[in-house]
Amino acid sequence: MKIRTQKLILLLVIVGLILLVAGCDKKADATEIQHDITNSVKSFKTAVQAYDVNNMLRFLVQDISFQLTISEGNSFYIKDYTILKNELEEDQAKQLHWRQAPPEGHGYVLIMELGTIIFSNISASGAIATIPFTVKEQVQDPQIPQTVTDAGQIACEMVRLQGTWRCQKMTIIYYALKKSWIMKSCW
Numbered sequence: 001m002k003i004r005t006q007k008l009i010l011l012l013v014i015v016g017l018i019l020l021v022a023g024c025d026k027k028a029d030a031t032e033i034q035h036d037i038t039n040s041v042k043s044f045k046t047a048v049q050a051y052d053v054n055n056m057l058r059f060l061v062q063d064i065s066f067q068l069t070i071s072e073g074n075s076f077y078i079k080d081y082t083i084l085k086n087e088l089e090e091d092q093a094k095q096l097h098w099r100q101a102p103p104e105g106h107g108y109v110l111i112m113e114l115g116t117i118i119f120s121n122i123s124a125s126g127a128i129a130t131i132p133f134t135v136k137e138q139v140q141d142p143q144i145p146q147t148v149t150d151a152g153q154i155a156c157e158m159v160r161l162q163g164t165w166r167c168q169k170m171t172i173i174y175y176a177l178k179k180s181w182i183m184k185s186c187w
Contacts, residue, residue: 051095061168107140
């Protein structure tokens with residue numbers, strides 16, 4: 001009887017150690033997942049600032065499962081991947097023209113500042129990343145100083161597809177700001 005009790009205790013200790021090690025691996029995995037998603041979000045931010053359509057779209061799940069919801073005040077609208085892709089591509093020439101230095105363009109600069117990313121529902125295949133943001137814009141010609149034009153938060157439902165983190169659902173909530181005429185008159 002003593003040998004069976006010792007074997008049972010040894011088995012319980014081994015199982016406990018395995019569970020402890022497995023728990024540590026999950027923490028390491030969560031840290032790695034957060035790091036990878038943070039890098040993906042930063043790449044998206046860089047693409048938005050440069051109006052790099054290919055890299056903006058590379059951040060997204062590129063099929064019918066993607067959904068963008070934009071909320072401003074009491075109104076909201078939803079776009080699927082195809083609609084968003086078409087809108088970005090249609091606006092690309094104008095956006096890139098505005099970003100060129102004068103006299104070819106207008107020297108438009110968009111700066112997107114991101115706050116601390118809050119992660120939730122982290123797993124090996126998905127996570128939610130909520131990111132506060134501020135958008136600042138300025139123009140050289142006509143000269144318009146840097147002004148905060150938008151602020152809010154973006155919630156990205158991220159999924160891992162073929163080893164790459166992509167946003168499957170994006171919800172952008174704009175906070176009410178005293179809107180400046182600065183950039184709205186440029187478009």
